[in-house]
Amino acid sequence: MKTFKRHLTHLLSLPLALLLLLLALLPFGVLYLLSGLMYFLLWQVAGYRKKVVLSNLEKAFPEKDPKERIKIARGFYRHLSHLIMEAMGLMAAPAATMRRRVKLDEESRGLMDAYHREGRSAIMILGHYGNWEWMGAGFNLANPGQLVAGYRPLRNKVFDRLIFRTRMRFYEQLIPSKQLARKMVAMNAGGQPAVFALLADQWPPPDTAFWIPFMGRETPFFTGPEKLARKLGHPVLFCSIRKQRRGHYLINVQVITEDPKSLPPQEITRRYAALLEQEIRRAPQFWLWSHRRWKREKAEVRDER
Numbered sequence: 001m002k003t004f005k006r007h008l009t010h011l012l013s014l015p016l017a018l019l020l021l022l023l024a025l026l027p028f029g030v031l032y033l034l035s036g037l038m039y040f041l042l043w044q045v046a047g048y049r050k051k052v053v054l055s056n057l058e059k060a061f062p063e064k065d066p067k068e069r070i071k072i073a074r075g076f077y078r079h080l081s082h083l084i085m086e087a088m089g090l091m092a093a094p095a096a097t098m099r100r101r102v103k104l105d106e107e108s109r110g111l112m113d114a115y116h117r118e119g120r121s122a123i124m125i126l127g128h129y130g131n132w133e134w135m136g137a138g139f140n141l142a143n144p145g146q147l148v149a150g151y152r153p154l155r156n157k158v159f160d161r162l163i164f165r166t167r168m169r170f171y172e173q174l175i176p177s178k179q180l181a182r183k184m185v186a187m188n189a190g191g192q193p194a195v196f197a198l199l200a201d202q203w204p205p206p207d208t209a210f211w212i213p214f215m216g217r218e219t220p221f222f223t224g225p226e227k228l229a230r231k232l233g234h235p236v237l238f239c240s241i242r243k244q245r246r247g248h249y250l251i252n253v254q255v256i257t258e259d260p261k262s263l264p265p266q267e268i269t270r271r272y273a274a275l276l277e278q279e280i281r282r283a284p285q286f287w288l289w290s291h292r293r294w295k296r297e298k299a300e301v302r303d304e305r
Contacts, residue, residue: 013158020162024091028247031085038081043074049290053077056289060215060280075285082246087133091166095141098170101248102131102138102241108253109142111237112195116145121193122235123184124253125225127201127276128288130241131249135197137170138241138251148173148187149197150180181228188232197239198225201276203292210266211298212273215280218298219273226268229260236260236268238275243286 042048053076057069115122126132139147151174154160167174175183184196200222209220229236236256241249256271257263280287
């Protein structure tokens with residue numbers, strides 16, 4: 001029965017996947033018109049994760065009055081609507097179009113050129129801020145080196161292949177997240193330099209996480225990026241994709257540390273959390289507030305041990 005349901009789900013997914021491919025052929029101007037309808041559906045009709053969004057905003061900005069938090073929430077849903085259409089547009093957008101829409105700033109371009117010339121690898125940590133789906137296009141179209149990123153395969157094979165092929169238009173390598181650490185170790189041993197991009201602001205297993213002050217709360221963070229940096233000795237970078245205006249982003253890359261082994265435990269993660277918080281506070285509507293980022297408190301986890 002489970003096999004039948006799985007095959008049926010995949011079969012029913014095909015018409016929707018075809019529709020998405022057809023929509024991807026539309027000009028971005030038309031996609032942004034459709035984003036207005038998407039915003040109305042997400043915010044007014046479906047109320048997609050509205051309780052989660054408003055709860056997260058209350059926890060992050062207790063000093064703001066409810067009207068201010070509602071304004072940020074509306075901005076987030078408008079941005080989310082743009083992201084959905086931009087993800088579809090990425091399926092068919094020419095490289096020239098993406099070069100105009102997402103760019104590395106000059107300082108970041110110089111930094112990446114230096115790493116490439118010197119044959120050095122680095123671990124680049126980012127969050128769900130701006131447009132992380134477009135980061136690969138902007139980075140790879142401007143950077144001469146190799147960017148390797150992890151991804152989480154979807155259960156639905158139809159959409160998994162669709163998203164994978166979309167991302168692979170601008171990546172040389174996309175590695176399943178569970179295999180990424182092994183790949184990094186192998187490439188390091190084989191003398192293959194690369195920049196490894198890791199999204200690191202999701203909810204981790206709380207009992208093994210680093211608990212770091214973030215947005216005024218003790219928040220669990222993945223230990224993997226820091227542990228890999230210490231093991232491999234790779235410099236650690238922070239990447240932010242800053243929205244300039246609708247459909248246009250500027251990528252900024254900063255050095256967290258050139259020598260991860262010289263820092264005390266958790267310091268790399270603390271610096272990452274501080275830089276991400278700085279970006280969020282600068283323009284909070286561009287972070288993914290629909291994540292259940294504070295679904296449990298540190299005290300709850302401690303009591304369970």
